[in-house]
Amino acid sequence: MDANGKAGDLFEQLRAAGCDAFRIRLWTGDEEPHGLNYATAVAQRAQRAGLKPYLVIFLSENWSDYVKQPAPKIWKDLGESAKLQAIEPTPSGR
Numbered sequence: 030m031d032a033n034g035k036a037g038d039l040f041e042q043l044r045a046a047g048c049d050a051f052r053i054r055l056w057t058g059d060e061e062p063h064g065l066n067y068a069t070a071v072a073q074r075a076q077r078a079g080l081k082p083y084l085v086i087f088l089s090e091n092w093s094d095y096v097k098q099p100a101p102k103i104w105k106d107l108g109e110s111a112k113l114q115a116i117e118p119t120p121s122g123r
Contacts (some may be wrong), residue, residue, distance in 0.1 A: 040078035051075040052083045057090055058102040088116065 030040040053071050058064040069123065089095050090101050104112055 038074070038078060039079055040075050044079045048080060050081045050083050052085060054085050054087060056087045057103070061090065063087075 040049065050069075053068050053075070054063045055065065055068040056063040059066050062066075068084070070076070070116065081097050087098065088101070089098050091099075093099065100112070104115065
């Protein structure tokens with residue numbers, strides 16, 4: 030709801046209030062909360078409303094910071110070179 034109590038799109042309301050960017054978290058995985066599919070949908074909604082998405086990439090499955098960023102479970106048995114390969118961009122951009 031906006032300041033007047035009217036329902037509407039959150040991103041359009043932010044734009045109308047003067048915001049020009051929106052922060053989006055991206056965690057590992059496609060389907061999980063804040064995974065690729067969720068982050069893509071949020072970025073598209075923000076862009077349609079005229080906001081610039083600001084993507085923050087976490088190489089973990091949950092909250093992390095510069096002191097603690099636990100590796101995803103799927104990396105449990107990977108060595109350093111395999112982890113580096115896992116984060117290397119692919120030709121398709123994904």
